[in-house]
Amino acid sequence: MASQSSSSEKGKEEERGKGKGKWETCGRSEREASHLQNPMPLPPINDLTCIVTGSTSGIGKEIARQLAESGAHVIMAVRNPKAATDLIKKWQEEWSGKGLPLNIEVMELDLLSLDSVVRFAEAWNARLGPLHVLINNAGIFSIGEPQKFSKDGNEEHMQVNHLAPALLSILLLPSLVRGSPSRIINLNSVMHYVGFVDTEDMNVVSGKRKYTSLVGYSSSKLAQVMFSSVLHKRLPAEAGVSVVCVSPGIVQTNVARDLPKIIQAAYRFIPYFIFSAEEGSRSTLFAATDPQVPEYCEMLKADEWPVCAFISQDCRPTNPSEESHNVETTYKVWEKTLEMVGLPSDAVERLIEGEEVKCKYGASQ
Numbered sequence: 001m002a003s004q005s006s007s008s009e010k011g012k013e014e015e016r017g018k019g020k021g022k023w024e025t026c027g028r029s030e031r032e033a034s035h036l037q038n039p040m041p042l043p044p045i046n047d048l049t050c051i052v053t054g055s056t057s058g059i060g061k062e063i064a065r066q067l068a069e070s071g072a073h074v075i076m077a078v079r080n081p082k083a084a085t086d087l088i089k090k091w092q093e094e095w096s097g098k099g100l101p102l103n104i105e106v107m108e109l110d111l112l113s114l115d116s117v118v119r120f121a122e123a124w125n126a127r128l129g130p131l132h133v134l135i136n137n138a139g140i141f142s143i144g145e146p147q148k149f150s151k152d153g154n155e156e157h158m159q160v161n162h163l164a165p166a167l168l169s170i171l172l173l174p175s176l177v178r179g180s181p182s183r184i185i186n187l188n189s190v191m192h193y194v195g196f197v198d199t200e201d202m203n204v205v206s207g208k209r210k211y212t213s214l215v216g217y218s219s220s221k222l223a224q225v226m227f228s229s230v231l232h233k234r235l236p237a238e239a240g241v242s243v244v245c246v247s248p249g250i251v252q253t254n255v256a257r258d259l260p261k262i263i264q265a266a267y268r269f270i271p272y273f274i275f276s277a278e279e280g281s282r283s284t285l286f287a288a289t290d291p292q293v294p295e296y297c298e299m300l301k302a303d304e305w306p307v308c309a310f311i312s313q314d315c316r317p318t319n320p321s322e323e324s325h326n327v328e329t330t331y332k333v334w335e336k337t338l339e340m341v342g343l344p345s346d347a348v349e350r351l352i353e354g355e356e357v358k359c360k361y362g363a364s365q
């Protein structure tokens with residue numbers, strides 16, 4: 001009996017973790033990312049409103065442009081509004097004569113400031129419009145740099161890659177519910193596989209672990225998978241909000257800006273292994289638009305699977321790290337994150353019920 005149930009559990013695990021069954025890889029290729037079309041053809045998305053953080057460079061820039069060219073209303077949520085405005089001008093000129101002008105706008109958001117996150121969310125929610133897709137793309141990997149802290153006192157990788165996007169996702173729930181079925185897509189990384197989160201020391205300051213940028217980056221990405229898994233479970237199916245983490249692959253972008261020049265130069269000689277930003281945008285665009293994704297999330301929820309959906313660079317569901325299945329740590333990460341971003345522990349439930357929730361940040365602005 002025991003072996004029967006464990007073998008059926010194993011079968012389910014394969015279906016969930018490896019994407020067996022009726023899952024079609026971007027509806028196009030079943031094997032490797034190299035067989036995916038580039039750029040990825042998108043379904044009609046004229047009725048979608050999408051916020052893309054960090055869309056002034058790299059993968060986010062590609063995501064924003066392609067969503068807008070496919071008809072979506074895109075909000076570039078960026079720390080450098082002038083750069084985004086210049087990009088929009090350029091894209092409108094290039095698009096001229098191919099269709100209606102792109103429906104794209106800029107809003108300021110600096111993830112190194114939790115006040116800025118709250119201000120952004122308040123400004124967006126005040127429109128009382130729907131939000132269909134939130135893409136938490138902005139991220140940093142300050143390779144080889146000394147440990148730095150935000151003005152909120154958090155280690156910068158932890159704040160930009162995990163805490164600020166977590167706060168943004170929760171504060172935007174009223175708009176996401178209004179836009180349901182809707183999705184929160186988090187640009188994660190295979191580096192979460194080597195991550196470890198000490199919930200007593202999220203900012204790596206106790207001295208128990210030596211800080212390196214790799215520790216900062218990988219912990220922040222693992223914390224994001226863990227937090228997303230609890231958010232996925234806490235959101236009732238009726239809310240219609242799917243939570244997905246995505247790996248873009250290894251992508252040549254400004255993320256390597258802090259690498260020594262010689263390694264940056266070496267990047268250019270190995271294009272077979274390294275995606276362009278356009279290629280790296282595919283798994284996110286897939287997660288944001290493919291109709292199979294919410295169904296898959298619902299299946300995971302119904303099966304009480306311990307982790308949220310994780311989509312690989314070849315647009316297939318994959319199993320996140322073994323550590324991300326550690327339920328005890330996952331719930332501690334959830335609680336600690338809410339505490340660090342200044343939200344009450346029942347914030348999600350109250351926002352879903354339409355109640356107001358006060359955040360410690362943003363009030364004085």
Ligand SMILES: NC(=O)c1ccc[n+]([C@@H]2O[C@H](COP(=O)([O-])OP(=O)(O)OC[C@H]3O[C@@H](n4cnc5c(N)ncnc54)[C@H](OP(=O)(O)O)[C@@H]3O)[C@@H](O)[C@H]2O)c1
Nearest residue numbers: 054056057058059110111112138139189250251253254255
């Ligand atoms: N490239 C890869 O190989 C790779 C692999 C796995 C995962 N990822 C993930 O993919 C995402 C995008 O990375 P990328 O490779 O496209 O890097 P990128 O070219 O460096 O772009 C990162 C974007 O994030 C923005 N950003 C950084 N700090 C910010 C802040 N405090 N507030 C608001 N925006 C901020 C940047 O703004 P500015 O333009 O103003 O600098 C930029 O637009 C990240 O989450 C990264 O961890 C990348």
